[in-house]
Amino acid sequence: xxxxxxxxxxxxxxxxTKGFFDKYKFKSWKIVREEKIVHAVxxxxxxxxxxxxxxxxxxxxxxxxxxxxxxxxxxxxxSGRIMFDGKDITHLDENAMRPIRRxxxxxxxxxxxxxxxxxxxxEIVMEPLLFHNxxxxxxxxxxxxxxxxxxxxxxxxxxxxxxxxFSGGQRQRIxxxxxxxxxxxxxxxxxxxxxxxxxxxxxxxxxxxxxxxEFKLSFLLIxxxxxxxKHISDKIGVMYLGKIVEKASKNDLFSNPLHPYTKLLLSSxxxxxxxxxxxxxxxxxxxxxxxxxxKGCYFHERCPFARDICELDTPGEREIExxxxxxxxxxx
Ligand code: SF4
Numbered sequence: 001x002x003x004x005x006x007x008x009x010x011x012x013x014x015x016x017t018k019g020f021f022d023k024y025k026f027k028s029w030k031i032v033r034e035e036k037i038v039h040a041v042x043x044x045x046x047x048x049x050x051x052x053x054x055x056x057x058x059x060x061x062x063x064x065x066x067x068x069x070x071x072x073x074x075x076x077x078x079s080g081r082i083m084f085d086g087k088d089i090t091h092l093d094e095n096a097m098r099p100i101r102r103x104x105x106x107x108x109x110x111x112x113x114x115x116x117x118x119x120x121x122x123e124i125v126m127e128p129l130l131f132h133n134x135x136x137x138x139x140x141x142x143x144x145x146x147x148x149x150x151x152x153x154x155x156x157x158x159x160x161x162x163x164x165x166f167s168g169g170q171r172q173r174i175x176x177x178x179x180x181x182x183x184x185x186x187x188x189x190x191x192x193x194x195x196x197x198x199x200x201x202x203x204x205x206x207x208x209x210x211x212x213x214e215f216k217l218s219f220l221l222i223x224x225x226x227x228x229x230k231h232i233s234d235k236i237g238v239m240y241l242g243k244i245v246e247k248a249s250k251n252d253l254f255s256n257p258l259h260p261y262t263k264l265l266l267s268s269x270x271x272x273x274x275x276x277x278x279x280x281x282x283x284x285x286x287x288x289x290x291x292x293x294x295k296g297c298y299f300h301e302r303c304p305f306a307r308d309i310c311e312l313d314t315p316g317e318r319e320i321e322x323x324x325x326x327x328x329x330x331x332x
Pocket of ligand 1 (some may be wrong): 307
């Protein structure tokens with residue numbers, strides 16, 4: 001299967017110190033250089049095959065959304081490489097990125113914030129159609145927009161309503177219709193169901209999977225909850241403090257989780273099994289600040305299995321089983 005997206009050793013940093021007087025401080029009769037750098041993404045590598053769903057999971061603050069925004073080039077990468085559909089897009093300028101962005105669409109956590117409140121829903125879906133197809137007439141765009149809205153479950157008689165007149169689930173459906181309007185190859189869905197009621201979450205995830213086959217889509221699905229990605233992902237990457245600490249096929253990850261953080265995330269998924277797959281683990285503390293990254297393994301301050309070496313040495317990534325990678329000293 002050919003690769004649609006290849007992300008290699010991606011880094012993203014934000015410098016919070018602005019200007020000379022922020023960077024240099026006078027302390028104890030000396031001029032001292034002080035930098036506040038947010039290390040948001042720290043060497044992320046993964047790839048997505050055509051037609052696959054890649055689930056990226058981790059707590060909030062783990063760098064998932066920043067990774068997504070860097071891939072779509074809303075943020076300029078600090079370093080690394082992003083290949084999309086065989087083309088290196090890492091440093092393309094705005095003009096060169098425009099046709100690429102048509103093929104990579106985003107669905108956001110809060111659909112209300114991403115829909116223009118002054119536009120009727122039909123206009124919201126027509127806008128990208130008209131922007132990307134200069135030969136399309138308004139009537140043709142309206143027909144196509146209506147078909148898309150119907151396909152995602154919005155009835156034709158609702159076309160003239162405004163976003164605030166819809167429920168959260170319906171607004172997410174409108175956001176999906178708008179993303180589909182330009183016939184993308186890849187959809188990046190950033191926490192697409194986390195703001196919705198549990199009963200609605202399954203409906204939206206099922207809709208995305210139906211559309212995947214119908215529109216020949218691939219997905220990067222971002223979630224903080226493993227149960228969201230469990231049923232629909234082909235591969236999963238588990239992120240912690242800007243790094244993917246474990247990546248594997250969905251089946252391997254759920255049947256044989258290796259990294260302590262993955263085990264911890266799995267043990268926090270509610271289960272009705274009497275014999276859960278993994279023993280409950282206790283997690284200590286909070287995710288550390290990406291400004292002051294811990295030395296050694298980023299997870300060592302919270303890891304129940306930490307050894308002396310974990311504080312000193314950053315574990316490299318190893319393939320423990322075929323296509324099952326983990327970064328942890330237990331497996332070095
Ligand atoms: Fe825990 Fe050490 Fe593995 Fe990090 S390297 S996850 S601290 S055992």
